[in-house]
Amino acid sequence: MGHSPRSYNYAPRALRADAAAAYLGMGKTKFLELVDGGRLPSAVAIDGIRVWDRLDLDEAFEELKSSMSERRNSFDVIFGEKR
Numbered sequence: 001m002g003h004s005p006r007s008y009n010y011a012p013r014a015l016r017a018d019a020a021a022a023y024l025g026m027g028k029t030k031f032l033e034l035v036d037g038g039r040l041p042s043a044v045a046i047d048g049i050r051v052w053d054r055l056d057l058d059e060a061f062e063e064l065k066s067s068m069s070e071r072r073n074s075f076d077v078i079f080g081e082k083r
Contacts, residue, residue: 020057
């Protein structure tokens with residue numbers, strides 16, 4: 001009794017664009033926009049199939065979180081708050 005790759009109980013390492021976008025909680029269009037803008041990693045081509053490494057996505061997400069927390073929001077500017 002064989003198992004298809006989709007029947008395992010662990011997250012795949014390589015994700016196609018739609019799955020990578022879903023993994024990050026966004027739509028495919030926004031995901032590809034962020035990839036094109038260099039804010040998310042580029043795909044790896046394996047025999048012509050473009051996939052994203054889940055671990056690279058995790059790392060990029062952490063970097064995005066850090067860069068967002070370092071930005072000052074409009075209330076900080078209005079009230080002169082410093083970080």
